[in-house]
Amino acid sequence: MNLYNIKDNSEQVSFAQAVRQGLGRGQGLFFPEHLAPLPDVDALLDLPLRERSARLLGHLLGDEVSAEKLHAMVDAAFTFPAPLAKVSERIHALELFHGPTLAFKDFGGRFMAQCLAAFRTDEKITILTATSGDTGAAVAHAFFGLPGIEVVILYPKGKISPLQEKLFCTLGGNIRTVAIDGDFDACQALVKQAFDDEPLKQAIGLNSANSINISRLLAQVCYYFEAIAQLPKAERAKAVVSVPSGNFGNLTAGLIAKALGLPVKRFIAATNANDTVPRFLKTGQWEPHATVATLSNAMDVSRPNNWPRVEELCRRMGWSLEALGSAMRDDAQTVDALKRLYGEGYLCEPHGAIAWDALQAQLADDEVGVFLCTAHPAKFKERVDDILGLDIPLPGPLAKHAELPLLSHNLPADFAKLRAFLLG
Template identity: 70%
Template sequence: MKLYNIKENDEQVSFGQAVRQGLGRNQGLFFPQQLPTFDDIDALLGEDFVTRSTKILSALIGDELPPEQVNAMVDAAFQFPAPIKSIKEGIYALELFHGPTLAFKDFGGRFMAQSLTAVSDGGKITILTATSGDTGAAVAHAFYGMQDINVVILYPQGKISPLQEKLFCTLGNNIHTVAIDGDFDACQALVKQAFDDAELRKEIGLNSANSINISRLMAQICYYFEAAAQLSKSQRENLVISVPSGNFGNLTAGLLAKALGLPIKRFIAATNANDTVPRYLETGQWDPKPTVATTSNAMDVSQPNNWPRIEELCRVKKWGLETLGKGAVTDAQSAESVKDLHQQGYLCEPHGAIAYRVLDEQLQAGETGLFLCTAHPAKFKEVVDEILESDIELPAPLAKHAVMDLLSEQLANDFDALKQVLLRVQK
């Protein structure tokens, strides 16, 4: 598999290089030079989750890793299901929260850990990543205890849910968590600054586990196929998928699944008040505003990192951006949708409820709708309990960490201070 830097096309790397490097020159994202296609999609969808995912990922990686090794990686990473649940006639929820940290990012985080191990050159690695909530836990648990790998996770202080924070800020060992005085975009900017420091990158073996890393993105392609496999042939031929979108990695993976041959009619990008992309699709003007804190905090991103990959894919496939559905939902509206879903017998949290609301508004006659539920409702217990006047029971992983002490250090939004942390962690 060869990939090129979207910003500087002459930088071309292998899958292993892209996984180890994370970002290209000038903070450019890597993108596949060629996308394979599967002619017999029905046969592929007839396979079990691990077998099908092995075939998809092997086709993307190419001969760089043998299929039996990819199979072992997938088998180790995807040890939990991605079921769909019927909500009402014609609308289904894809539940992506059955992994160890109860969020969709378990798929990408665990496959990245397997990939990095497979392509590592034996040197020490420092993984630096920013999280708006769920990435931190998925990455922390995927890499916890791994030899010669240190993980540093930045998150906006006071702007993620307390239970999200507990899930990844209580591990210790090789997992180091830093609460930044700023929003998620400030955390991302610090990560980018670190990658721009060539001397630092070399000294600490810097890598990133955000969805900017191609291995994470590739893993996410697989659960779109798994969702379609659970629908009938007629349903998936008119399938509309609504994706709760913050950093836009999830939507990028869905569009890549479509590019590989999965027959998805169209996608909807559903955001909260941080609506840079819906406004851009409406006006053609890229005009990020200051990030607003919402009850769907994992989507509190005003400058989504993965958007350039979506534009690149649309350019390569000659897809018009206007074919993307869009919608922005307020906190009050997402609360209404949490209540609506609960009245239909389905417990959801604000991110999934946002995707449901926009899908329900835009689904047309004869179409089958699917919306992504990206996290277990208990990860947002305070918000959901207030909306529903309830008391959600904590699942075991959350209950275990809820009583543990936070191990995070607090830091100003200052790159020099972060650099000292990174150098100290590596020693």
């Protein structure tokens, strides 16, 4: 598989190199040079999740990874289902929270860990990543205890849910967590500065596990196929998929699935008050505002890193950006949506509720809707309990970590301080 740097097309790398390197020159994102349509999508959709995913990823990677090895990697990573739950007559929820950290990031984080284990050399590897909530837990648990790999996770202090924090800041060992005095964009800016520091990169073998890493992105393509596979065949071409969007890796993966031939009619990018993309799609002006803290904190991103990949794919496929649906919901609208969705008999959390509300508002009479549920409601227990008057029981993984002490360090949003911490 050949990939190129979107910012500098002269930089071309293999999949293994892209996984190890994370970012290209000038903080450019790697993107597949070829996205050939799959030869028989209907037959592929008849297969079980793991067998289908191995074939799908094999189609993308070519002969870079043997079929036997890829099947083993997928079997080790995707050890949990992604069921499609019927919410109403024409709307379904794709539940992506049945993995070990109860969030959709388990798919990408665990597959990336398998890739790095397969591709690593004897050189030291330090994973540096920023999280607005769920990436941190997925990456921490996927890499916990792996020999030769250190993990450092930055997150905005006081701006993720307490249970999200407990799930990845209580592990210790090769997992170091840092609460940054700032928002997610400040954390992300620190990661970018680290990747621009060549001596630092070489000294600690820097890599990133954000959705900027191509291995995570390709893993996410797989669950879009799983969603459509669970729809009746007659409804697949009428499917509209609503994606709760923060850093826009999730939407990018869905669009790649469509480019490969998955029968999705269209997508809706649903954001919270951090609505840089919906405003851009309406006005054509890219004008990020200061990041606002919301009930749906994993989407509190005003400068989404993956948006250049969306633009690149649409350019290559000849798709108009105007065909991409979008919506913004503020906190008051999110609370209302969560209540109405619960009234339909489905317990959700703020991110999924935003995607559902955008979907039901934009779904035509002849269409079928799927919205992505990216996290278990219990990960936002305090907020959901308060809004819905419930007492959600904690699933096993959350109950276990809720009782453990936090092991996080605290740092200002200062690269010199972070650099010293990474080298220390």
